[in-house]
Amino acid sequence: MNIYDIANAAGVSIATVSRVLNNGVVGKKTYKKVVKVMEEMGYTPNAFARGLGLGTMNTVGVVVSNIYDLYFARAISVLEENLRKHGYDLILCCAGDEKERKKYFRLLLAKNVDAVILIGSRFAKKETAQDVAELAQKTPVIIIGGYIEAPGVHGVICEDKEAVCEAVKTMCSKGHKKFLYLYDTLSPSGQSKKKGFFEGLAECGIDADEKCAIKCPRDIDAAKAAIEKAFASGMEFTAVLTSEDELAVGALQYAAEHGIKVPDDLAVIGYNNSLLSRATNPPLSSIDNKVDVMSEMGVQLLVNIFEKRNTPGKISVSTELVERATT
Amino acid sequence: MNIYDIANAAGVSIATVSRVLNNGVVGKKTYKKVVKVMEEMGYTPNAFARGLGLGTMNTVGVVVSNIYDLYFARAISVLEENLRKHGYDLILCCAGDEKERKKYFRLLLAKNVDAVILIGSRFAKKETAQDVAELAQKTPVIIIGGYIEAPGVHGVICEDKEAVCEAVKTMCSKGHKKFLYLYDTLSPSGQSKKKGFFEGLAECGIDADEKCAIKCPRDIDAAKAAIEKAFASGMEFTAVLTSEDELAVGALQYAAEHGIKVPDDLAVIGYNNSLLSRATNPPLSSIDNKVDVMSEMGVQLLVNIFEKRNTPGKISVSTELVERATT
DNA sequence: TTGTACGCGTTATCAC
């Protein structure tokens, strides 16, 4: 069943049916008749033909490294909800390894998506910004959690540096003098966090030794091992900050296994304020970087772009330290 | 740039270009020439026109209640990977409230998706099976974690009942005699789990009191409160099984706060073997219901259907009890 | 206010 059938049944032309469908100017009587016929026959316009005519199927591609990361899952959830609110579908791409991402860019472009949303600051690395810039020449690009200065690229970032810096200062004001920072990646946001850590130390007048920042894989056990090694090497610290809740969980587990009292002997602050932060014992204090707000703003940027309104290249969202029982 | 431009530039007809694109029979020389022209001009076929001609854009709709549930996120991740492997894109629908799902079914049908995958046994409730059955009349439907007997509906289920039953028996063989079961929902799989709990008790010759199964919202604090209430009401139990890892986390937190030793005084088994099970202290024993295998099998079913091969209506996947430090 | 006619890019069918 197509638009011709409806036109015939309603005794009008296909143009009129089309106008009814697309809120064009139609006589009231004709409008009602056509609507009635469409309902009776259970007519749905063919999406492909519609896409061909309009040059869009109202679809947005979303690229993320992986989705069973709670942080990204939350982002996608909010993106989906908000995109749908504006009538857009979401095509999901789990890119995994970064080297694969160009393949997904091509895939999405071939599908004629209306825009591409990239989740994670890893998409904002300077070394590989070229891919994203190229993509942005062909379709609007929004980065959630990062930004690249290039035509067509828009970004929503959060104040990672300030967040960690503030957290350090908060702990310092509680009497902590020896800090350890555990991080998993030096993605752009990872760098900001680390920088914030040392800035915090500096502002508190604490000697900033590079050894206070330890890199380890994003894994609970790996974090546990890193803490163990730090203690074994003679380091002293009473407060641990991490770039990820998972790493903080490792720290907590180490403390529990070695009878270190949290938060009295060791304070711990995670990052992301994920579900994990409420699952640990004691519940983990964590920096909430407001991924849901970032995602919401991202869609807002996109809608602005679609409506050809003036759109800022970069938006910044502030964070919040959620204190639970580990500080 | 369209297929005509390529045809002109290569000095052939559009039919030949099309054949080159679709691995049709083309002379070797002509083939090379056309490919070269396409590469030089950077030609990509228009996806909408292609969809119009073929009646498909190789897209599968996936409906899930929410995605920041670790369990569902894992499912989606595996689905995406496997669908893509077979050349299909995934349109994500987070349906949230169940009442909304019909809207998403319509949306996906309007987009002419090649199939719809439903994640979660909530889509297999008898009371609302009608919606799904109707959907299946228009497009193939795969349910991950559930099954409905209706034309066009296929399901991958896991042996929830057997899993919980076995878990009870395992604990019984370790000397436990008093059990508590904490559950959040009586979705079809929720019912199976509960049934398995009581079957396990029966097989161990333990009196099955309905009060041993307590319902509570899916929330860590709610679970903690439920355990507290159970103890307060004079119930005795040395082993807690839950329908969800989150509930088990609540039990662990209650134990920690009240000096109850795990697993000596209280054994705890969760369900789903999610990331949470490794984040708790002590790490949580949990039943792995193999959501990744189920998802993989789901895509396999779909591929079978697309290739018009004979396809079973229902597939069953076995589970595994992953013992960590709470048993 | 309504209708006609054409274009969109592709594939399938036939004829050569």
Next chain:
DNA sequence: GTGATAACGCGTACAA
């Protein structure tokens, strides 16, 4: 092995 042409279903100038 290749070419011409008719669908596919809809949107939209333009004409009436």
